[in-house]
Amino acid sequence: MYSEARWMMTEAPLGNRRRLPLSSVLTPSSDTGLIRPPHKPVCLLMLPTTKPPTTSVLLIDGNDTDRRFFADQLKHRSSDYKILEAPDGEAGLTLYRSRRIDCAVAARELPDQSGFNVLIELLPVASRPNLAVIMLTNGLHRGLCEIARQNGAYAYFVKRFMSEEDLDKAIQRAIAFVGRLPKEDRYRPI
DSSP: OOOTTOEEEOSSOGGGOOEEEHHHHOEEOTTTOOEEOSSSOSOOOOOOOOOOOOEEEEEEOSOHHHHHHHHHHHHHHOTTEEEEEESSHHHHHHHHHHSOOSEEEEESBOSSSBHHHHHHHHOSSTTSOSSEEEEEESSOOHHHHHHHHHTTOSEEEEGGGOOHHHHHHHHHHHHHHHHHSOGGGOOOOO
8 A cells, every 4th residue: 555665763862863654653443444643753853942031122213223222232132132223203103003112212302303302202200110211312311311311211322332332231221120019009091
């Protein structure tokens, strides 16, 4: 019934597998007369599993070069990051509303609106942040730093003075800070 050309893999480590003719592995069934395998499938290959990223970071910056630079730096720093990019405030808010975001990094200067408007939309109640938010700017403005913090931003950085390590640490600390708040204080408006 089966020719010698039909072969089946036998149970063995990947490096030591050997082939046997199907006729030597299959036995006739006594109740039906059909030929079936004597036991369950004999060879299963396990593919390596990759751990999906667990920290989602939304980068909102109108400067494409800066946004891509920060995205690349964060990906280089840790494979745990899933980076989402938005070129303006409205696109960033749309992404925030459609996905789980752990941290938002927003530039103060955006093409369609102020980064502070985005901050207020992301954190409607500054004293009860439900999202870790970090603000970025091109220049050092001490007063703007205080305004950002009063409106719920965890940190405020000048782009040219910030390293990938600074941003990575700030993201991790901001997420940990929001995670320490009582559950009733962490909410997400829908």
